[in-house]
Amino acid sequence: MARANSRPGKIVCVGRNYAAHAAELGGKVPSEPLIFLKPPSAVIAAGEPVRMPPDVGRVDYEGEIGLVIGRRCRRVSEAAAWNHLSGIVAVNDVTARTLQRSDSQWTRAKGLDTFCPVGNVVEASSVDPAGLSLTTRVNGEVRQHGTTGEMVFSISRLVSFISHVMTLEAGDLIATGTPEGVGPVAPGDVVEVALSCGSAVRNPVEGGEALGQGG
Ligand code: MG
Numbered sequence: 348m349a350r351a352n353s354r355p356g357k358i359v360c361v362g363r364n365y366a367a368h369a370a371e372l373g374g375k376v377p378s379e380p381l382i383f384l385k386p387p388s389a390v391i392a393a394g395e396p397v398r399m400p401p402d403v404g405r406v407d408y409e410g411e412i413g414l415v416i417g418r419r420c421r422r423v424s425e426a427a428a429w430n431h432l433s434g435i436v437a438v439n440d441v442t443a444r445t446l447q448r449s450d451s452q453w454t455r456a457k458g459l460d461t462f463c464p465v466g467n468v469v470e471a472s473s474v475d476p477a478g479l480s481l482t483t484r485v486n487g488e489v490r491q492h493g494t495t496g497e498m499v500f501s502i503s504r505l506v507s508f509i510s511h512v513m514t515l516e517a518g519d520l521i522a523t524g525t526p527e528g529v530g531p532v533a534p535g536d537v538v539e540v541a542l543s544c545g546s547a548v549r550n551p552v553e554g555g556e557a558l559g560q561g562g
Pocket residue numbers: 360361362409411440522524525
C-alpha cells in the first residue's frame with residue numbers, strides 16, 4: 348500500500364479535460380492536453396483546512412481523479428502508461444478563480460498553501476480505469492459528477508503525453524482535470540471529493556491570512 352498523503356515531487360495538472368467544464372468557464376477544449384503545475388507545498392491531507400485568504404476573491408473547488416506515479420518514466424507509450432501508476436487518489440484542485448482570470452500564468456491561482464487536498468491512495472492495480480468516476484459534494488450536496496469516459500484525453504493518453512514533456516518520478520501526482528459543476532466556496536463550507544474506487548478527501552474551508560503584497 349502506497350503511503351497516503353506523502354508529498355509528491357511535483358504535481359502536474361490538466362486543464363479543460365471535460366468538454367462541459369471547458370464550456371462552463373467559457374473555454375474551448377484544447378487540441379492537445381493543457382498542462383500546468385501546482386507546487387508540492389500546496390498539499391494537505393483529509394481533514395486539514397483549506398485556508399482562504401480574505402483578499403483573494405473567488406475560490407472554487409475542482410474535484411479530480413489523481414494518479415500517483417509508481418516508477419520513473421519518460422516517453423512511455425499509451426499502452427504502457429497504466430503500468431507506471433501505483434495509485435489512484437481523490438484530489439481537490441482548489442483554484443483562486445479571480446486570480447486565474449487576472450493572471451496569464453496560473454501559478455498564483457493554483458499554488459496557494461492548502462490548495463491541494465489529496466485523499467487516501469488506492470492501489471492502481473485494483474482499479475478499472477474504464478469504470479472510474481468522481482463525485483464532489485459541498486456541505487453534503489452533490490455539485491460535480493464525472494467519469495473517465497467523459498474525459499477529452501484518457502488517463503493513458505495523459506500519462507504518455509506528460510512523460511514526453513518531462514520525466515515523471517515515483518510519487519509524482521497527476522490531476523486529470525475537473526468535470527462541470529465547479530463553484531465557489533466560503534469559510535465554513537466542507538468540500539468532499541470521492542472516487543468510485545474508494546479514495547476520498549474531505550476538508551473544511553477556513554479563513555486564512557491575507558495574501559497582501561509581500562515585502
Ligand atoms: Mg483543475
